[in-house]
Amino acid sequence: MARSEGSIFKLCFLCSVIANLFFGVNLYVGRRGVGRWKWSSDEVNVQGLSWSGRAAAEAESAAARECSGHGRAFLDGAVADGRPACECNTCYGGPDCSLFLPSCSANADGGDPLFLEPFWKQHAESSAVVVAGWHRMSYSFSDQTFLSQELESLLRKLHSQVGNAITDDKYILFGAGSTQLLNAAVHALSHLNSSFPASAVASIPYYALYQMQTEFFDSADCSFQGDPAHWKNATNTTGDIIEFVTAPNNPNGQLNEAILHGPNVKTIHDRAYYWPHFTGIPSPADEDLTIFTISKLTGHAGSRFGWAFIRNEEVYQRMNTFLQLNTMGVSRDTQLRAMKLLKVIIEDGGREIFKFGYKTMTKRWDRLRKTLSMSNRFSLQKIAPENCTYFQKVREPTPAYAWVKCEREEDRNCIEILNAAKILGRGGSIFHDDDRYARLSLIRSNDDFDLLISRLESLVSGEDGAKIM
Amino acid sequence: MARSEGSIFKLCFLCSVIANLFFGVNLYVGRRGVGRWKWSSDEVNVQGLSWSGRAAAEAESAAARECSGHGRAFLDGAVADGRPACECNTCYGGPDCSLFLPSCSANADGGDPLFLEPFWKQHAESSAVVVAGWHRMSYSFSDQTFLSQELESLLRKLHSQVGNAITDDKYILFGAGSTQLLNAAVHALSHLNSSFPASAVASIPYYALYQMQTEFFDSADCSFQGDPAHWKNATNTTGDIIEFVTAPNNPNGQLNEAILHGPNVKTIHDRAYYWPHFTGIPSPADEDLTIFTISKLTGHAGSRFGWAFIRNEEVYQRMNTFLQLNTMGVSRDTQLRAMKLLKVIIEDGGREIFKFGYKTMTKRWDRLRKTLSMSNRFSLQKIAPENCTYFQKVREPTPAYAWVKCEREEDRNCIEILNAAKILGRGGSIFHDDDRYARLSLIRSNDDFDLLISRLESLVSGEDGAKIM
Missing domain, CATH: 2.10.25.30 (EGF-like, alliinase)
Incomplete structure (x- = not known):
């Protein structure tokens, strides 16, 4: 009996060992064999990935x-x-x-919006997009346009969530960044009412591209005339006047308003920075022609995607013709990606990204103000606090750029002084203003900003008569 | 001893059963638990997918x-x-x-290159690309340009594999399709040597966009003058002459050559269709300014990506300024995707895609020729066979478009006759030619082509005196 019992146990033990070997090898091969088992934490209901x-x-x-x-x-x-x-x-x-x-040198030159890069790294899963090899090869969408209707809906929804633009009863167009749309707008507004060449104006200091584009592309149809103040009492000119109004303004962050009004005045509202990252949103923009860009909203400058809202049908048609003949619309790859990024934002009504952006910009402004508070030599622009309907509070503006003034009589060229202290930025004359001013970009990477503060600290601490904390 | 041996076996058996339970549960939970194990056949060495x-x-x-x-x-x-x-x-x-x-109606209108869609579906795995949320947010690449150096290398390599362009000692620029580059080229070549407005010309029949763009964007700097034949003996004009040379030509597939030569003549070579899908490649293009587009190479018209090779530095700089002020370069999302698509092509020296394209186009031309061979009413363009250095044989051209002629005296408007037979295409006058001609696109989807053949068969079989097979 004992012998027989022993044999049964031996047999069971052998079976058990074989079973163990089977399970062990299965697990091992499954994890390390020719193919690999992969763990996925996503909750999308899919059997398994193939292509x-x-x-x-x-x-x-x-x-x-x-x-x-x-x-x-x-x-x-x-x-x-x-x-x-x-x-x-x-x-x-x-x-x-x-x-x-x-x-x-610390780079505070261009407006590369890398301050938002950490946000997207934190949202890697929801913001990634897979482009299939056969994705939208056609020239047009199935409605024969160059615009994704899904993307259009998302953009209108976003503006309604943020409260920074009224989009009802307005046409929408997409462009390769606001850059292309500004260009299209000037072209569309020239010769709208008059056969005489138009004049373009923008309040000083203004974004250099307005003038460069107008002079490069539209010299025969439109001449750039600088500040609108000179034209205030002379609006009955022969040609049309096109005023660029940038709010918040690049470079100084002011919420500019149109200076000129009248039947022959057309206004292009550049609202690139009209997001809670940078400014209070006192009320939604409700203008004839308003231009936005993804660059200063999500930080994707490299994607080259912007959009415009246009009230007048003729202006819309002329801009549309421009965009069709210029590039046949915006890359479908870009529209797909913009859609994915917007979905992430819209999912929580923008709360997370605007909180992130506002917090980052506030911290940076606090550090900058603290650093320059010890200086008698450099001052910063002053902008009044604004009511922000989005955050439902009155808040300090946190503009994308510092507009630094060199206060000493002899410091006539502010950017030269900053350059000598190993700080890169843009001199006032680039914005058609006095070189006593310089623009420092505050929206670049954390590394760029940290080094900017460190270089400014050295510069300020070396001042004769710097304030002592 | 037997007793003791039995106890040891019992203990071993128990351990073995516990081990079995452990392995079994581990496998079961791993496959069916909160997350999922996924099988992947890819050979990329990666531990597992997360974001x-x-x-x-x-x-x-x-x-x-x-x-x-x-x-x-x-x-x-x-x-x-x-x-x-x-x-x-x-x-x-x-x-x-x-x-x-x-x-x-059968759609043979636009040049939507969907004949290549099945190729990309067959190459789903190698052509897919994942765009991370933080992918290239900057305005510029790390070398401060708007152009991906990796993409540039791939493009030069591809031309060397295909033998359709010599790219050594030439500058390269990217545009939003050839559309934007054509525009940039006209702008750059106007006023290059002369302060007088330039004249643009193109041999009839020509692609309508040349004239539309020149008249819309450059009316003050360049006027469109139609056929270069009128200018052949009058090249000593005051202004420069810009000749568009399209080879193979849109609409008729001829390998056009420049008509005008001389110190004040500048030539824009549009090589959109100079790929083995459509034509023999007798020799590599080696021109001052040559424009290509991904649209007719991979079929990705919707991606809006083209490139130009430019010999002269001044022309390159002027085109570069145009592209920077117009759109600040091409979307980085598009450049990433173009890179992935080109990698698939380059991997086998283009063999698979060009074999696919050539075979598809040959089959379509065979069916079209067979259908119209029974007709006395409609004829097709004739193009001489060309030596193809790529396929190393003399081959029939398989152009992207049929250039149909209505032969009957009374059929003065060919497209009207086709439209009445439920066929959409483009009338000859759109290409500045006689309306006795019409263009039918042969590069659209299989469905579009099948229906085109079916409609043509009905039309031809209804002919009085149609030839009997």
Whole structure:
């Protein structure tokens, strides 16, 4: 009996060991074999990935490259060691961006909106998009337009959530950034009522592109005439007058309003910065021609996507013809991506992104004000607090740019003084203003901003008679 | 001893059973638990997907929508039943595109290059691309340009593989399709040597956009003067002459050459169709200014991506300024996608895609020729066979468009006759030619082409005195 019992146990034990081997090998091969089992935390109901897995893996491999927090690797970057290399922030170098370049100038020059990059890294899952090889190959959408109706709906919904524009009863057009739309608008508004060349004006200081575009593209139809103040009592000119109104203004953050009014005055409202990141939203814009861009909303300057709301049908048709003959509309790849980004924002009514943007900008302004508070040499623009219907409070503006004034009599060229202290920015004359002013960009990467503050601190602490804390 | 041996076996058996339970539960929970284990056949070395899985699942869900082979669902399409709805080919309808609309006209109008859509569906895995939420938010690449160096390298490599352009010692620029680059080229070449307005010319029949763009954008700097033949003996005009040379030509497929030569003649070579899909490649283009577009190479018209090779530095700089002030370069999203598509092509030296394109176009031309061979009423353009250095043989051209002539004396308006027979196309006068001609597009979807043949068969079989097979 004992013998027989022993044999049964031996048999059971053998079976059990075989079963163990089976399970063990199964798990091992499943995880490490020719194919791989992958864990996914997504909640989308899908049986398993087939054709998109490789692209996903490539993107994650690029994103996983360690760049010391001072850079990032992109899928289409130069390749090093078999995968995309780190692309470092200004003033950082080395294969993993860990090398600080001490003699490098702080970059506060262009309006690269990288202050929002961390937001998108935090929302990696909801903001990623897969473009299939056969995605929208046609020239047109199925309604024969160049505009995605889904994207249009999202844009109108966003403005209604934020309360920064009334979009009812207005036509919409998409452009390659606000850049192309500004160009289309000037072209459409020239010769609208008159066969004489139009005159374009913008209050000083103004964004240089207005003048550069008008002079480069429309010299025969429209001449750039500088400040509208000169035209205030002379609106009965032969040609039309086109006024650019930028609110908040680039470079100084003021909520500009139109100076000129009258039957032959047409206004282009550039609302690139009219988002809660930068300003209170006292009331929704409700203008004849208003231009927005994704660049200063989500931070995707590189995507080249903007949109315009237009009240008048003739102006809309003329702008539409411009956009069709110029580029046949905006890339469908870009429209797909803009849609995905907007969906992330709209999901919570913009709460997260605007909180992130406002908080980041507030912190930066606090640090900047604190740094310059010790200075007698440099001052910052003053902008009155605004009621913000979005945040439901009165708030300090946190503009994208500091408009710095050099106060000393002898400091006639402010940007030269900043450059000498290893700070890059833009001199006042670029904005048609006095060179006693300079624009410093506050919307770039954290690294750029940190270095800007550090260079300003050195500059201020070296002042004769700097205030003592 | 037996007793003791039995106890040891019992203990071992118990341990083994526990181990079995552990392995079993582990496998079961791993496959069916809160998350999901997914099998991937890709060979990219990656531990597992995290943030990109959801986007991948969304894209696959849209792509999996059944549209009866007569449509497809896109990720950014209108939503039905919780996921993107089918967008049907012309003449098909219903929620799954299974409904043929019998009274619908065959669409042979625009140059939508959907004949290549099946190629990309066959290469779904290698052509998909994941765009991360933080992908290239900057205005510029790390070298401060608006152009991806990786993409530039791929384009130069492709031309060297195909043998259709010499790119050494030439500048390259990217545009939103060839559309924007044509525009930039006219602007750059006007007033290059002379302060007088330039004249633009193109051999009849020519692509209507040349004239439309020149008249819309450059009326003050450049006037469109039609056929260059009138100017052949009058090149000593006061202003410059800009000749558009399209080879193969749109609409008739001829390998046009420049008509005008001389110190004040500038030539824009539009090489949109200079790919083995459509023509033999007798020799590489080696011209001062040559424009290509991805639209007629990969079929991605909707991506709006083109490129130009430019020999002269001044012309390059002027075009570059145009592109910067017009749109600040081409969307980085588009450049990323173009890169992925080009990688698929380059991997085998273009063999697969050009074989696919050439075969498709050859089949379509065979069917079209056969259909019209029974007709006395309609004739097709004749193009001499060309040596193709790419396929290493002499081959019949397979142009993108049929240039149909109505032969009957009374059929003065060919497109009207085609329209009456439920065929959409473009009349000759759109190309500044006689309306006795009409252009029929042969590069659209299989459905469009099949219906075109069917409508033509009906038309031809109804002819008085049609030839009998």
